Amino acid sequence: xxxxxxxxxxxxxxxxxxxxxxxxxxxxxxxxxxxxxxxxxxxxxxxxxxxxxxxxxxxxxxxxxxxxxxxxxxxxxxxxxxxxxxxxxxxxxxxxxxxxxxxxxxxxxxxxxxxxxxxxxxxxxxxxxxxxxxxxxxxxxxxxxxxxxxxxxxxxxxxxxxxxxxxxxxxxxxxxxxxxxxxxxxxxxxxxxxxxxxxxxxxxxxxxxxxxxxxxxxxxxxxxxxxxxxxxxxxxxxxxxxxxxxxxxxxxxxxxxxxxxxxxxxxxxxxxxxxxxxxxxxxxxxxxxxxxxxxxxxxxxxxxxxxxxxxxxxxxxxxxxxxxxxxxxxxxxxxxxxxxxxxxxxxxxxxxxxxxxxxxxxxxxxxxxxxxxxxxxxxxxxxxxxxxxxxxxxxxxxxxxxxxxxxxxxxxxxxxxxxxxxxxxxxxxxxxxxxxxxxxxxxxxxxxxxxxxxxxxxxxxxxxxxxxxxxxxxxxx
Ligand SMILES: *[C@@H]1O[C@H](CO)[C@@H](O)[C@H](O)[C@H]1NC(C)=O
Ligand SMILES: *[C@@H]1O[C@H](CO)[C@@H](O)[C@H](O)[C@H]1NC(C)=O
Ligand SMILES: *[C@@H]1O[C@H](CO)[C@@H](O)[C@H](O)[C@H]1NC(C)=O
Numbered sequence: 250x251x252x253x254x255x256x257x258x259x260x261x262x263x264x265x266x267x268x269x270x271x272x273x274x275x276x277x278x279x280x281x282x283x284x285x286x287x288x289x290x291x292x293x294x295x296x297x298x299x300x301x302x303x304x305x306x307x308x309x310x311x312x313x314x315x316x317x318x319x320x321x322x323x324x325x326x327x328x329x330x331x332x333x334x335x336x337x338x339x340x341x342x343x344x345x346x347x348x349x350x351x352x353x354x355x356x357x358x359x360x361x362x363x364x365x366x367x368x369x370x371x372x373x374x375x376x377x378x379x380x381x382x383x384x385x386x387x388x389x390x391x392x393x394x395x396x397x398x399x400x401x402x403x404x405x406x407x408x409x410x411x412x413x414x415x416x417x418x419x420x421x422x423x424x425x426x427x428x429x430x431x432x433x434x435x436x437x438x439x440x441x442x443x444x445x446x447x448x449x450x451x452x453x454x455x456x457x458x459x460x461x462x463x464x465x466x467x468x469x470x471x472x473x474x475x476x477x478x479x480x481x482x483x484x485x486x487x488x489x490x491x492x493x494x495x496x497x498x499x500x501x502x503x504x505x506x507x508x509x510x511x512x513x514x515x516x517x518x519x520x521x522x523x524x525x526x527x528x529x530x531x532x533x534x535x536x537x538x539x540x541x542x543x544x545x546x547x548x549x550x551x552x553x554x555x556x557x558x559x560x561x562x563x564x565x566x567x568x569x570x571x572x573x574x575x576x577x578x579x580x581x582x583x584x585x586x587x588x589x590x591x592x593x594x595x596x597x598x599x600x601x602x603x604x605x606x607x608x609x610x611x612x613x614x615x616x617x618x619x620x621x622x623x624x625x626x627x628x629x630x631x632x633x634x635x636x637x638x639x640x641x642x643x644x645x646x647x648x649x650x651x652x653x654x655x656x657x658x659x660x661x662x663x664x665x666x667x668x669x670x671x672x673x674x675x676x677x678x679x680x681x682x683x684x685x686x687x688x689x690x691x692x693x694x695x696x697x698x699x700x701x702x703x704x705x706x707x708x709x710x711x712x713x714x715x716x717x718x719x720x721x722x723x724x725x726x
Contacts, residue, residue, distance in 0.1 A: 276297040277295050278295055288624060289593075291308045293412075297312075299623050300624075318593050322347075326552075339367070347584045347585040356378065371508060377507040382503070386548060387560065395504075396456055397453050401424045401524040403523075406507070408503050411501075415434065417496050427449060428448060430444060434496070435497075458471075463496065468495075510526035556577065557575065560579065566578050
């Protein structure tokens with residue numbers, strides 16, 4: 250439930266793993282406080298910068314202008330094996346300039362290969378690991394085979410998240426190994442009443458296939474092919490706002506492990522996560538880290554013939570601050586920055602003279618000629634404070650404070666939640682036929698306040714440690 254927000258802050262701090270930076274002076278951004286022109290892009294974690302800040306997760310509503318963010322690569326049907334060979338397609342955020350042919354996933358933290366699967370690790374006192382897909386899904390199906398982490402305060406997540414913070418989640422609390430928690434959010438508005446549980450056999454010991462099927466009309470969460478929960482768009486009308494509070498914008502797939510039970514989190518979050526995380530647990534002792542194991546992941550695009558839900562062009566962008574599905578444009582705008590100085594309105598910024606146009610490869614911004622440029626490359630180059638979300642990671646709307654909102658994990662009533670198989674989808678078997686249709690509506694709701702950032706800490710050592718421990722640990726494993 251708590252998810253989103255917390256996930257983001259988990260992820261936010263995870264970024265710190267990339268550098269050793271405590272970024273006190275990075276400008277923050279929110280709906281009420283857009284980024285300045287000099288650092289126009291608002292990252293997923295609510296901080297302003299250029300370069301990587303303008304790529305995946307950049308929120309146009311909070312950025313200097315609607316076109317500050319770089320357009321988002323369109324949906325591609327794809328199976329990600331997550332095996333050893335796939336590791337080269339997982340690229341650290343400090344090395345990715347926006348070309349999805351060069352990387353499947355952008356990472357922060359410590360992904361490791363083990364037995365032809367990918368482990369997301371969380372070494373002692375770290376903030377875990379997050380992978381985000383480089384292409385966006387605008388409706389469709391995504392399936393992930395995974396085994397969760399375990400232990401109080403340890404959270405594994407498999408979610409869809411858009412740049413304007415529409416979100417569809419699976420979250421697993423490490424002390425509740427027989428429950429898959431599901432949730433969704435519209436534009437990051439924290440309505441914790443939207444959660445629902447699906448019962449499942451031990452998620453740490455057993456592989457399961459978790460699927461999110463998302464159409465303009467409904468969301469379905471399936472475990473091992475069985476529908477565990479269905480949420481209809483027609484149930485999400487918000488009469489106050491006069492709109493459907495239903496996820497509807499292009500979203501990245503995000504996989505993560507994060508410390509919901511970290512002492513620096515709000516009490517509500519810690520409670521929701523099953524209690525304070527134990528950094529002297531068996532897994533930490535034996536392997537040096539907590540871990541979640543990811544096998545094959547498959548994305549099937551919705552593939553509509555006309556919007557919403559197309560993937561005909563190269564990229565998606567928003568043409569209105571409303572950021573609803575009718576404001577998403579499937580376009581041919583390019584998605585690749587020439588350097589980490591670039592932004593949506595100046596994609597060639599920092600291009601070495603004499604270079605030909607096209608796709609900047611994922612070079613490490615060694616040169617960093619950018620001088621006193623704004624935050625641009627997380628963890629690379631000159632200026633230290635170059636981690637999106639690096640500092641006091643705040644989530645949308647947040648002041649980057651370390652504590653946060655009320656409400657943590659109170660279990661609100663789900664909707665048609667739990668219990669397996671409501672079976673037949675209006676959309677047919679594997680269907681994303683656009684003809685899925687559903688009737689009648691009723692409201693749902695209840696909202697609450699947003700939580701916020703976690704106090705970041707220096708986990709510089711963690712990265713290297715994880716790599717070393719990783720090898721040792723895996724031998725034991
Ligand atoms: C998406 O757009 C369509 C067509 O513009 C609209 O009818 C529908 O209500 C929108 N869906 C949501 C969830 O807002
Ligand atoms: C889901 O399961 C968790 C853990 O067992 C529980 O705390 C929460 O209340 C449940 N939520 C719903 C909506 O049933
Ligand atoms: C309806 O939308 C408003 C404005 O976005 C929001 O504050 C409120 O929480 C929503 N209501 C429900 C029941 O979710």
